[in-house]
Amino acid sequence: MNIIVCVKQILDPEIPPAKFKLDSESKRVVPPEGIPPVINPYDEQAVELAIRLKEKYEGKITVLSLGSDAAASIVKHALAMGADDGAVLTDKAFDGSDSFAIAYILTKAIQKVGDYDLVLCGRQAADWDEGVVGSIIAESLGSPLVTLAKEIDVADGELKVKRVTLAGYQVFAVPMPALVTVSNEVGQPRLPSGWGIISAAKKEIPRWGAGDIDADPSQVGAGASRRKLAKLFIPARERKCEIVEGEETAEAAVKLATRLRESGVI
């Protein structure tokens, strides 16, 4: 079972809010000093799911990352975890791409890799928090799509995908090749082994530009954007603390629950 996983390098989402800085003129987040970028956590979980499938069903895992040249480090991280091959998609022509252009670039790259049974994407990127790229890729490829998966199995030549919902789950049967977006309920991604890290460090990660994936210039970059960012700001934060009292813990708990209900939180 051959799997392609799309991974994105992002600013560390765990940085403390106090270190989070914006340049509202250029509408960009200022990368925090001394804190390296990381693999999008949901994409790392997609790599983890791919490796579990490879362990069960054998096959090859190819990792693709659209970003700067530095994205090679997260491709290597995925290789160290257990993926087989990877490439970085990088080109000035790709700069300023919106979700649709990003999906277009990844679709072309997936088609260049060819011969796959499954494409996995994290459910959203923990920077812009959109959660659309995977679905748009599926639509472009004409693949069946299941979102927010926590488990995948193969049965009767089809994928059985368990999707997470508010009330529990749904299980879908889809033919391959398919695209599945992966949710955090997949669980902790494995740590790369020492051997994995060493062998990944030695690997050459190819860089693919617009010409390598036969990209139509009108579909990529800032010029192809379907929307524009009018404003980026840090919301004012107000702190109010209300202490809920009660003679017994249970009484206080009931009062708290009522209070939360009244304010529409639950």
Next chain:
Amino acid sequence: MADYQGVLICGEVVEGRITSITTELLDTGRRLCDDLNQPLSVLLIGQNISEIAKEAILLGADKVYTVDGAPFAESYPERYAAIITKACQQIAPSVILLGQTDMGRDLAPRLAAKLGTTACMDCVELAIDSETRALLQTKPVYGGNAMAVWVSEGYQPQVVTMRPRVVAPAEPDASRKGEVVPITIDVDDSAIKGKLVRRSRKRLRG
């Protein structure tokens, strides 16, 4: 070139009732349509929903389109998306509103891709720019550390999902009048690959 008008809410009906997120979308949709002076419609897919459709009118809809079919939780999303896409092409709204729910999260990107338009997910505020009349879509980014305001570059309809419990639900107004329009949507099932096999039926209490 279709003339895109009004706001269309993709409503959710669960166990014979309009969900609270749908009533919140009605509140937001009504406000936007009053500002734009355009109609507010709701699309409901379910079985025996004509009474629920009337309820949506009291909550602010000018028109409610009803389609006879299984609700999202019991459907294969691709099939459900095919139905809604066709309905949207017929109705030609300027804005398509969904909740950031199990249904909205899944459907909105599909709809945007199928309709060749743009999507903005998990909005906490929608407003009409007083000068440009563009829809300003505000949403949290970077895990809530920042807020982004997005504007479509002329792509229509604009597909938007709203975060639940950010606005108050619409209040019913018994004097409101509107129209319930049953529509039939044909879907080519041979083109749809995949199916729902089973689902959990955990009931959320409270």
